[in-house]
Amino acid sequence: MNNAKMWLVVKPTVGVPLFLTAVAVGSFAVHVAVLSNTTWVSDFLSGKPIGGVAALEAPVPQVANAAYVPQGAQEVLVVMPDGTTARAILQMPETVAALE
Amino acid sequence: MSNDPDKVWPTGLTLKEAEEVHSYLIDGTRVFGVIALIAHLLVAVSTPWLG
Numbered sequence: 001m002n003n004a005k006m007w008l009v010v011k012p013t014v015g016v017p018l019f020l021t022a023v024a025v026g027s028f029a030v031h032v033a034v035l036s037n038t039t040w041v042s043d044f045l046s047g048k049p050i051g052g053v054a055a056l057e058a059p060v061p062q063v064a065n066a067a068y069v070p071q072g073a074q075e076v077l078v079v080m081p082d083g084t085t086a087r088a089i090l091q092m093p094e095t096v097a098a099l100e
Numbered sequence: 101m102s103n104d105p106d107k108v109w110p111t112g113l114t115l116k117e118a119e120e121v122h123s124y125l126i127d128g129t130r131v132f133g134v135i136a137l138i139a140h141l142l143v144a145v146s147t148p149w150l151g
Contacts, residue, residue, distance in 0.1 A: 004123075009110065
């Protein structure tokens with residue numbers, strides 16, 4: 001308890017409010033940091049469910065890139081997100097230009 | 101101003117008074133700590149903070 005001697009140097013009427021203000025400012029800063037670095041605090045404040053699975057799902061990419069298609073292939077079987085398959089017909093750029 | 105030999109300047113408190121003030125500050129800090137601990141436990145349980 002040797003820290004108690006600080007009150008022989010700092011008046012309690014100055015030191016105590018200063019100490020409490022420092023704790024309040026620190027606590028406020030932590031709350032602001034958490035609020036601005038998470039989604040679930042603002043979700044909670046706006047009434048949305050906290051951290052629901054829907055919040056974590058990555059948005060489905062609209063365009064999928066086919067990796068390798070063998071030379072001369074005309075059609076490609078594509079598996080859609082819902083599990084069904086679709087047939088994609090491949091048209092070379094020059095034939096597409098000719099069609100326009 | 102009674103010139104009490106135990107008074108220590110610049111604040112003019114005696115060591116006993118300083119230790120009394122300090123004990124209140126420490127008790128208050130402990131209460132703050134307990135409340136903060138409970139708050140952190142509640143947040144850890146009910147939010148995705150720790151996964």
